Amino acid sequence: MTDDKGLKALIELANDADAEVRMSVAKNPATPKDVLAELANDEDVTVRWSAAGNPATPKDVLAELANDDDGSVRQSLAKNPAAPIEVLTKLANDEEEYVRFYVAENPSTPKEVLTKLSRDKKSIVRFRVVNNSSTPKKVIAKLAKERMASRVRIGVFGLICIAVLFVPALWMGALWIAGVIMVSCLALVFVAASRGWGRFGSRAR
Secondary structure, eight states: OOOHHHHHHHHHHTTOSOHHHHHHHHHOTTSOHHHHHHHTTOSSHHHHHHHHHOTTSOHHHHHHHTTOSOHHHHHHHHHOTTOOHHHHHHHTTOSSHHHHHHHHHOTTSOHHHHHHHTTOSSHHHHTTGGGOTTSOHHHHHHHHHHHHHHHHHHHHHHHHHHHHHHHHHHHHHHHHHHHHHHHHHHHHHHHHHHHHHHHHHHHHO
8 A cells, every 4th residue: 555645756756857757657556547547648658668567557548558659568568467358359469579479478368369379470479379378278289289390390491401502512522532533543544554655665676
């Protein structure tokens, strides 16, 4: 509980010229709801960010913050366990992947939204769903299979890369060795022939 003097101090500090002071007030769960509502419209993004993450911020104010232009504010809201279901549902469709990421880990996110996020185009969002205790077991099992399949694909891709990169190199090495052997053989034949012709010439004389 905050006494009357404490409440009065919070109200006064909410109008402080320093944004960091207002940010601290916006974070405080003891801050009056009407003050939080004002701070949610603050011109400084860090103040709005704090209000968005405060569980004491009124539900209707949190709903308004879901439309904030700054992604960091929406991220803070997505992490707020007091965020209304309709707000989390909306944020699950946010264009920024880290907003969806935090919705996926929020314990208040409903199962149907978590199931939807398990099919998100971004893997960091899909697999964040696994860490949520509210995620249905069948969804976790599906993601586990996907993860295993992904590892298999990576392994196959690695083998293909090795084949593409090293097999030609081995062939080039084999050709180089064959060339060296051929040149050596030709040199020996030439030397032997030269010696033979030398002996033949000396005999002719």
